[in-house]
Amino acid sequence: MDTSERERLQMRLWRPQTHSPRPQRLVRSSSIYSAPPALSRCSLIRGTTSTSRPARRKPSHGCWILYILTGIERTSRSTLRKIEDIRSLQDDFNKRAREASKGGSNSELQLILFEQPYCRIKTVVERCKVSRPTATAWLQDLVTAGLLQDLKIGRDRLFINREFLKLLVRTEPTG
Structure with missing residues (x-):
C-alpha cells in the first residue's frame, strides 16, 4: 500500500x-x-x-499517552484529597460519637459507620457482638446527637451518616 x-x-x-x-x-x-x-x-x-x-x-501516540496520564494524575490527586477529607471527618466524627453514646467508643462500631454511608441494626449486632437493644440504643444515641439520620424503609431501619455521604458524592475540582 x-x-x-x-x-x-x-x-x-x-x-x-x-x-x-x-x-x-x-x-x-x-x-x-x-x-x-x-x-x-x-x-x-x-x-x-x-x-x-x-x-x-x-x-501521535505520545499525545494519547500524555492525555491518559494527565487524566490519571488528576484523578489520583482528587482521590487523595477525598481520602484526606474522609480521614479527618472520621477522626472528628469518632470524637463526637464518644461523647454522645456509650457505644461511640466501640472501635468496631466506628469502622461500621465509615465502611458505607449507612448501617443497619443487624450489622452492628453481628459485628460488635452486642444484643439488638444495645445496638439500637447506640445508634439512637447517635441520631439524637445529630450524627446519624434514622430512616425507615419497609421493615428495615437505616442509619445514614449524612456527612460521610455528602463527602462521597461531592464533585471534586479538576486541575
Whole structure:
C-alpha cells in the first residue's frame, strides 16, 4: 500500500461523527477503531476541539499517552484529597460519637459507620457482638446527637451518616 492510499484510508477512518450533537468519540470504520482528527493531535490537552483542519499526518501516540496520564494524575490527586477529607471527618466524627453514646467508643462500631454511608441494626449486632437493644440504643444515641439520620424503609431501619455521604458524592475540582 503506497502512501497516498494509506492517507485516503486514514482520512476515511478518521472521519468525525457530525450527525450527533454529542462530543466526538472513536469512530468504527471497517474493523479498525481510530481517533477523530481533533483528538489525534493533542487538541484535548491544549483545550481545543476544532475539526476544521483535515488530518494530514499520522496520529501521535505520545499525545494519547500524555492525555491518559494527565487524566490519571488528576484523578489520583482528587482521590487523595477525598481520602484526606474522609480521614479527618472520621477522626472528628469518632470524637463526637464518644461523647454522645456509650457505644461511640466501640472501635468496631466506628469502622461500621465509615465502611458505607449507612448501617443497619443487624450489622452492628453481628459485628460488635452486642444484643439488638444495645445496638439500637447506640445508634439512637447517635441520631439524637445529630450524627446519624434514622430512616425507615419497609421493615428495615437505616442509619445514614449524612456527612460521610455528602463527602462521597461531592464533585471534586479538576486541575
